[in-house]
Amino acid sequence: QIQRALRSLSIPLDRLHIMKSHMIQDMCKGLSRQTHTLANVRMLPTYICSTPNGTEKGNFLVVELCQNQVRTLLVTLYGDGNMSPQMLYKIFDLPESIMQGEGEALFDFIAQCLSQFLAETISPDANSSEERLPLGFVFPFSCKQTQLNKAELLSWSKGFSCSGVVGKDVVQLLQSAIDRKQVGSNEAGGHWLNPWRGWKSSQFTPGQLCRVDVVALMNDTVGTLMTCSMEGRPCEIAVVADKGSNCCFMAEAHLVEMAEETSGRMCVNTEWGCFGDDGILNDILTPYDVCVDEESSNPGEKRFEKMVGSLYLGEIVRHALIALTSEKAIFTGTDIAVLKEKGVFTIQHVLDIINNEEGTTEVRRVLEALGLQPNERDCGRVQQVCRAVMGRAASLYATGLAAILSYMRQTREMETLLVNVGVEGELYTGYPRFEEILQSVSRLLSPECMATLLPSRDGSGRGAAMVTAVALRLAAQRLQVAEVLSPLRLSHADLEKVQALMRQEMDRGLDKNTNANASVRMLPTYVSHTPDGTERGDFLALDLGGTNFRVLVVHVTEAGISMASEIYVIPAAIMQGTGEGLFNHIIDCIMDFQKKQNLMTETLPLGFTFSFPCQQVGLDKALLLTWTKGFTASGCVGQDVVQLLRDAAQRKQHSGLKVVALVNDTVGTMMACGYDDPKCEIGLIVGTGTNACYMEEMRNVGTVEGDQGRMCINMEWGAFGDNGCLDHLFTHFDRIVDETTINPGKQRFEKLISGMYLGEIVRQILLVMVEKQLLFQGKPCPKLQTRNIFQTKFLSTIELSNGLALRQIRAILQELELDASFEDSVLMREVCQAVSLRAAQLCAAGLAAVVEKMRENRGLDQLTVTVGVDGTLYKLHPCFSNNLQKTLKDLAPKCNVSFLLSEDGSGKGAALVAAVANRTATARQ
Ligand code: ADP
Ligand code: MG
Numbered sequence: 001q002i003q004r005a006l007r008s009l010s011i012p013l014d015r016l017h018i019m020k021s022h023m024i025q026d027m028c029k030g031l032s033r034q035t036h037t038l039a040n041v042r043m044l045p046t047y048i049c050s051t052p053n054g055t056e057k058g059n060f061l062v063v064e065l066c067q068n069q070v071r072t073l074l075v076t077l078y079g080d081g082n083m084s085p086q087m088l089y090k091i092f093d094l095p096e097s098i099m100q101g102e103g104e105a106l107f108d109f110i111a112q113c114l115s116q117f118l119a120e121t122i123s124p125d126a127n128s129s130e131e132r133l134p135l136g137f138v139f140p141f142s143c144k145q146t147q148l149n150k151a152e153l154l155s156w157s158k159g160f161s162c163s164g165v166v167g168k169d170v171v172q173l174l175q176s177a178i179d180r181k182q183v184g185s186n187e188a189g190g191h192w193l194n195p196w197r198g199w200k201s202s203q204f205t206p207g208q209l210c211r212v213d214v215v216a217l218m219n220d221t222v223g224t225l226m227t228c229s230m231e232g233r234p235c236e237i238a239v240v241a242d243k244g245s246n247c248c249f250m251a252e253a254h255l256v257e258m259a260e261e262t263s264g265r266m267c268v269n270t271e272w273g274c275f276g277d278d279g280i281l282n283d284i285l286t287p288y289d290v291c292v293d294e295e296s297s298n299p300g301e302k303r304f305e306k307m308v309g310s311l312y313l314g315e316i317v318r319h320a321l322i323a324l325t326s327e328k329a330i331f332t333g334t335d336i337a338v339l340k341e342k343g344v345f346t347i348q349h350v351l352d353i354i355n356n357e358e359g360t361t362e363v364r365r366v367l368e369a370l371g372l373q374p375n376e377r378d379c380g381r382v383q384q385v386c387r388a389v390m391g392r393a394a395s396l397y398a399t400g401l402a403a404i405l406s407y408m409r410q411t412r413e414m415e416t417l418l419v420n421v422g423v424e425g426e427l428y429t430g431y432p433r434f435e436e437i438l439q440s441v442s443r444l445l446s447p448e449c450m451a452t453l454l455p456s457r458d459g460s461g462r463g464a465a466m467v468t469a470v471a472l473r474l475a476a477q478r479l480q481v482a483e484v485l486s487p488l489r490l491s492h493a494d495l496e497k498v499q500a501l502m503r504q505e506m507d508r509g510l511d512k513n514t515n516a517n518a519s520v521r522m523l524p525t526y527v528s529h530t531p532d533g534t535e536r537g538d539f540l541a542l543d544l545g546g547t548n549f550r551v552l553v554v555h556v557t558e559a560g561i562s563m564a565s566e567i568y569v570i571p572a573a574i575m576q577g578t579g580e581g582l583f584n585h586i587i588d589c590i591m592d593f594q595k596k597q598n599l600m601t602e603t604l605p606l607g608f609t610f611s612f613p614c615q616q617v618g619l620d621k622a623l624l625l626t627w628t629k630g631f632t633a634s635g636c637v638g639q640d641v642v643q644l645l646r647d648a649a650q651r652k653q654h655s656g657l658k659v660v661a662l663v664n665d666t667v668g669t670m671m672a673c674g675y676d677d678p679k680c681e682i683g684l685i686v687g688t689g690t691n692a693c694y695m696e697e698m699r700n701v702g703t704v705e706g707d708q709g710r711m712c713i714n715m716e717w718g719a720f721g722d723n724g725c726l727d728h729l730f731t732h733f734d735r736i737v738d739e740t741t742i743n744p745g746k747q748r749f750e751k752l753i754s755g756m757y758l759g760e761i762v763r764q765i766l767l768v769m770v771e772k773q774l775l776f777q778g779k780p781c782p783k784l785q786t787r788n789i790f791q792t793k794f795l796s797t798i799e800l801s802n803g804l805a806l807r808q809i810r811a812i813l814q815e816l817e818l819d820a821s822f823e824d825s826v827l828m829r830e831v832c833q834a835v836s837l838r839a840a841q842l843c844a845a846g847l848a849a850v851v852e853k854m855r856e857n858r859g860l861d862q863l864t865v866t867v868g869v870d871g872t873l874y875k876l877h878p879c880f881s882n883n884l885q886k887t888l889k890d891l892a893p894k895c896n897v898s899f900l901l902s903e904d905g906s907g908k909g910a911a912l913v914a915a916v917a918n919r920t921a922t923a924r925q
Contacts, residue, residue, distance in 0.1 A: 001329040002381050005320060008286045009388035013444065020445050022280050023403035027270065033257040040274045045250075045259035047148040047469055048267040050823055051229040051250065051472070054081035055777055056469035061212060062461050063114055064138035064220070067158050068094050070110055072117035075465035080599045085462065090117045096159075103165035107177035108856065115181055128551065134215040136468035138223065138460050141585040148471055151217045163712045165206040169376045175214045177488065186306045188240055193313035215469045216899070219269050221246045223463020224456040226470070228422030234821075235420040235454060235792075237404055238737040241397055241434065242425030243306065243311040245273050249404050252411050272400055281307070288319035295342055308393040310347040310426050316389050318345035330378045338371040345370070351430045353386045393427065394434045398441030405442065405449035417449040424456035463481060464752065480774055481522040481827065484765065488834045492890065494729070495845045495869030499891055501725050502849035506715070519723040520715055525667050525693065527712040527913055530674035532682060535915035540604045542586065545611025545629065545665060547584070547688060547872075551593040553604070554911035561675070561908055566593050572630075579635040583648035592653055603656040605918065607910030610641055611665035611689075619917055620808060622662045628718070629689055629793070661913045664714040666693040668909020669902040673868025673914055676899055682850060683712075686880070687871030689747070690754040692717050692867055694850050697857050714793040716748030717846055726752075729842075733764040740787065749846070753839040755792040755873040763790040765831050775824050775830045783817045786898070790816070792873060798825075800878040833879070840880045843923060844887035851888075851895040863895045 011019075029035040030043030055078035064071040076086040092113045098106055114135075140158070143151040149171045156166065165173065171434055221240050225248055228235035231370065237249040246802050259266060275281070281303050293306055293313045306312045322339055325331045334440030338344060349366050354361035360379035367374045367382060374382065401421065409417035419449055427434050435453055443449060456463075490498075508514040509522030541552040541563075552565035568589040574582055594600050612631070614622035620642050628636065636644060642659050649657045663671075670693055681695040693714045699707040720726065726748055728740075738744050738751055738762045753756045760837040767784060769775040785788060798809050809825040847867065853861035874880055881899065902909075 001324060001327045002384070005286075005324055005329070006384060006388050008641070009320075009385075009392050011284050011392060011395060015395075016395060016445060018442070019281070019284075019396075020399050020403045020406070021271070023275060023400055024407050026275060026280075027403065027407055030270070031251070031255050031257060031268070036258055040277045041493060042071055042269075042274065043256070043258075044143075044269040044271060045145060045256050046218060046267045047145060047249070047259065047261075048218065048222060048226075048470070049253065049261060049264050050217075050470050050753050051234045052082055052226060052466045052470050053229070053234070053777060053821070053823075054097065055079050056082065056466065056473055058472070059133060060465040060468045061114070061118075061133050061135040062464040062468070063110055063135065064461055064464065065110065066096075066139070068096075068099075070094050070113045071114075071461060072113055072122050073128075073461040073465065074117070074460060075319060077465070077469055082466070085187050085465070087462065088121045089461065090120065092116075092770060096637075098162075099159055099496055100161050100537065101163070102200040102443060103168070103173065103187055104177070105547070106165070108180065108581040109175045111177040114178065118212075131215050131809075132211045134468050134472055135178075135212050136464035137171065137214055137217045139170055139217055140220045143170065143217070143219075144357050145217065148216045148467075155399055158168075158213065171217050173213050178212050178214070181635060185752045192475070197856075199836060214466070216471045218247075218467050219246075220460040221248045221269055222267055222467060223460035224422045224424040225249075226463035226466035226495075227266060227456045228420060228454045229466070233420060235422045236408070237419060238422040238424070238450070238456070239397060239401060239428075239438075240425050241308070241310070241393075241423065241427035244911070245310055245397070245405045246270065246509065247272050247349060247400060247404060249408065251408075255411060263821065263829075270404070273302045273309070275400070276303030277301055286316075286320075287315045287323060291319040292316055304396070308396050308427075311391060312809070313389055313427075314345040314347050314350050315342070317350055317382075317386055319589045320385050320389070321345075322386070324381070330381050331372065331374065333358060333466050334373045334456040336372060339487045346431070347426060349520045350386045351426075353383055354390055355430075355432065367590060378496070378739055386659075390431055391437065392431070394431070394437035395441050397434075398438045399437060399445060401451065402442040402445035403447070405451060409446070409449055415448065419451055420454055421451045422454050422456045427456070433687045439694075456825040480771070480772055481830070484768055484772070484774070485831065485834045488733075488838050490729075490841055491574075495841055495848075495887065495891060496727070498726070498842060498845035498850045499852075501890050502717070502720060502846050503853060505720055505723075505725065506853060509715070510696070510702055510713070515703055517723070518719050519725065521625070522696075522701075522703075523612060523614065523616055523664075523714040523716055524701055525616055525664060525712045525714050526704075527663070527667055527916070528663075528672070528698075528709055529916050530678065530695070530712075531912050531916055532674060532678070532919075535675075535912060535917065535919055537915055538602075538604055539911035540590075540606040541589070541609060541907045541910035542606065543609045543611075543665070543668075543910070544586070545557060549589065549909065551590055552907040552911075553593075553597055553599060554907060556911060556915055563904070563911075565904075565907060566596065568592075571576055575630060576632045577634070579633045579639070579644060580648070580651075582633040582636070583644050586645065587648045587652045587654055591652070594656075600656070603658050604747075605658050605660045605913040605914045607661045607668075607912075608642065608645065609663045609665050609906040609910040610658055611685075611691075611906075613714075613719070614641060614664070616662065616714075619658055619661045621914075625744075626746070628743065629883060630740065630742065639755050647715075661910065661917055663910045663913045664691070664693065665906050665909075666691045666714055667712050667913065668907075669868045669870040669905030669908040670712065671693075671868075671912040671916070672905040673866065673900045675908070677866050677868075679864060679898075680868045680900060681808045681854070682847075682867040683902075683905070684843075684847065684867050684869045685871045686869070686873075686874040688754060688756045689718055690750050690843065690871070691715065692850060694844065696853075700857065715850075718747045718754070720749035720846065722746055722748050724787060733761050733768070736764050737761055749842070755871070758795055758835055758839060759790045761835050762795065763787075765835070766790070766828070769827070770864075776818065776820065779819070781816075788872065791897070793876070795836050796877045798829050798832045800838060836877060836880055837883050840883035841887045845891060846885075847888055847897070848891035848895075851897055855895055861894065864898075865895065866898045866900050868900050868902045868905065870905045875901060 026041040030041045057077045060075045062073040071091050073089040082462050142154045145151040225238035240246045248269045251260040251268045253266045256266050298788050323337050339640035352366050353363050363379040505520040509518035509520045528845045539554045543550040550565050554563040574585050613625040615624040626637050658660050666683035672681040683693045685691050693709045696713045813820040
């Protein structure tokens with residue numbers, strides 16, 4: 001019989017595996033909005049989104065409502081990694097009449113306790129300061145929490161039944177009671193001696209409670225999690241192995257569907273004690289468990305807790321002993337009537353019995369003290385039963401822990417999870433093998449997870465102070481972050497203003513009289529037709545001014561467009577050397593390409609994509625206005641670029657070159673997309689730089705003779721704002737970025753939008769955030785001082801990562817030698833989002849001005865138009881295009897704008913410009 005009893009108490013490993021899966025299923029059920037109310041494991045959101053990082057400091061007041069007691073606590077944190085908090089506390093007995101009286105009386109009583117406690121502990125000078133004292137409220141009842149400081153009581157338990165509280169916000173009730181206390185506080189300051197400090201309470205002015213703010217409400221479990229987090233060692237799971245059983249952990253916030261928070265993590269109170277209430281544990285229940293449950297005040301509920309909570313372990317042993325006695329396996333012939341009484345066998349008895357390895361003297365002492373008369377064999381068997389019950393409890397804890405570990409690992413998409421687990425409770429402190437079993441069994445069940453167990457100190461009270469401290473730290477931080485980023489946030493009105501300014505500058509650029517001073521140059525391109533699809537022929541194309549210099553051959557045939565190309569490097573020394581050197585190099589590259597492609601003998605028409613601002617005088621005549629994007633080759637500005645190329649060909653004695661058109665890359669993009677979509681009458685680039693072109697009515701182009709038809713206008717909108725009209729938008733960060741470029745004061749619009757600058761803007765913001773101690777806990781990071789270290793492509797990666805993939809951010813940051821915490825990553829993403837959103841919005845405001853002008857030009861109520869787009873930022877950034885299109889809809893609701901991605905616009909476009917020129921020339925003849 002004894003063997004059978006022991007076997008029924010030991011659960012095989014494969015059964016624990018199944019149980020672990022059930023636990024994970026139930027956790028998911030509890031987290032999902034649809035199934036939350038049906039779930040046994042409730043997974044309650046706590047609105048605690050951060051663990052302490054050791055920088056918390058200040059005084060924090062805690063009040064904890066317990067069975068028959070109100071505990072008050074004053075914790076002083078020193079920002080020293082939470083190594084040595086100072087704590088003062090006082091415990092007040094709570095009369096039964098109050099536990100069952102009116103709600104208001106209960107909260108008044110709590111306020112009274114606080115008032116008295118403060119009178120005894122706070123020194124007069126602290127009291128006279130203006131500082132508000134934050135308070136954490138430990139309220140261990142079932143609540144519907146909607147904020148850290150907002151929680152409706154769902155139901156009382158633990159002997160409480162105060163009227164008028166269920167359904168109300170208990171934070172508000174406590175705060176009101178505290179505020180009431182302030183008025184009648186005069187009589188509260190009696191004359192008596194302070195036991196700690198030795199000064200009279202009458203020495204300070206009463207009314208100190210008026211400066212107490214209830215900042216956070218929490219369940220007691222959360223406290224454990226919070227006390228185990230030290231500097232550089234966050235604790236993300238807490239297990240309470242006490243009278244009751246519970247666990248909380250940091251879950252990915254977007255999975256906690258009951259809370260609105262979607263970014264970062266949130267502590268979830270699992271309430272796992274109710275696991276098994278649907279019968280899922282029935283096959284492992286022993287007859288002893290069934291008896292314990294039946295005799296409890298809540299039969300059928302908290303099945304898991306009743307197998308592991310120390311309130312029940314003695315009871316399980318008691319029922320096992322009763323059963324074994326009736327089977328005559330123990331205590332034969334002696335009276336065991338004492339065992340019939342519920343609760344006589346306590347956890348302390350169990351611990352005393354099993355913690356004694358040497359012989360049975362201690363077992364005998366315990367049993368005899370209970371009034372039993374054990375023989376030697378009885379002592380041994382009782383000890384075996386106790387060990388089995390305790391071992392089972394520890395294994396079940398390990399199974400629950402393993403479920404949490406695996407769930408965390410899966411949802412964080414990690415190969416292996418390393419995590420700290422805070423443990424608290426009398427099972428952990430009183431039963432030496434508990435830790436060992438918890439560790440080894442959870443390891444067996446979740447081999448990919450590595451949990452480090454940490455003892456919690458002073459549990460819920462100190463934890464509550466930590467929660468309060470963290471809440472305040474975060475609130476202060478949120479405020480500061482919002483402040484830093486606020487200049488980057490643009491309102492609808494701001495964007496409308498940008499749109500209006502862009503429109504104004506466009507008009508000034510088109511007008512012959514104001515063109516010279518306009519920041520948007522509105523350069524004529526002499527391209528007057530978009531493709532119609534009938535273009536044919538073979539063409540050479542050059543692409544200069546993008547990331548790569550390329551030479552291409554393009555075949556435009558009935559079957560479509562095909563091409564071959566070669567990338568050539570332009571060394572920095574040549575970019576910044578002389579014009580002759582630059583164009584010589586270009587001719588060398590062309591000759592090399594022609595050799596490789598066997599094109600030496602042919603003279604193909606060449607289209608030259610030249611992505612710099614030019615004053616075009618004809619399709620094949622264009623004066624360079626200024627270099628941008630890092631080019632500074634001398635002797636070129638003011639010169640005809642086509643002529644510079646022809647001169648170089650002559651110097652190199654290359655006669656087979658026929659340059660027919662010089663094309664801006666925006667125009668190339670528009671033309672390339674226009675070949676596929678005739679509605680494409682706008683070209684947009686958002687890559688290294690940004691620019692746009694569109695088809696304008698000749699009658700509006702004051703800088704070119706003639707009023708008939710249309711001409712493509714290269715806006716050169718990157719320079720928008722160079723006349724100071726956007727100064728109100730530039731932030732401190734933009735100004736620093738501008739100052740460190742090779743063209744300060746120039747291309748101001750571009751510097752808010754394009755790939756060459758966004759990373760730098762982010763870097764400048766991060767530097768300020770480090771300085772303000774909002775990032776990396778204020779630790780200096782020298783690497784971040786390096787220019788261009790934060791690349792624009794990082795914005796794409798960082799913003800792409802939702803709650804799941806934040807570790808990618810950390811990988812990037814590690815590359816930068818930045819040791820980012822999880823919260824640093826979340827903050828960094830916010831910075832990137834602010835910068836890229838602003839860029840997209842400004843770009844949209846510019847486009848809105850363009851499409852609205854086209855709509856007006858054509859006298860349409862509704863304009864349908866396509867924008868051909870090129871540029872890696874637009875193409876690869878995960879949110880840029882969406883943000884751009886959404887903002888454009890807002891700003892230009894009467895325009896129906898589609899976007900078409902250009903594939904190799906520069907090469908294809910240059911060839912098409914040459915081809916269209918060819919076609920229209922032929923048509924004219
Ligand atoms: P260009 O405009 O010079 O012709 P691209 O259109 O390829 O060249 O744009 C290059 C720019 O795109 C780079 O300056 C870089 O800042 C940016 N970029 C590169 N990769 C990404 C990415 N994954 N996400 C966002 N921007 C990127
Ligand atoms: Mg390009």
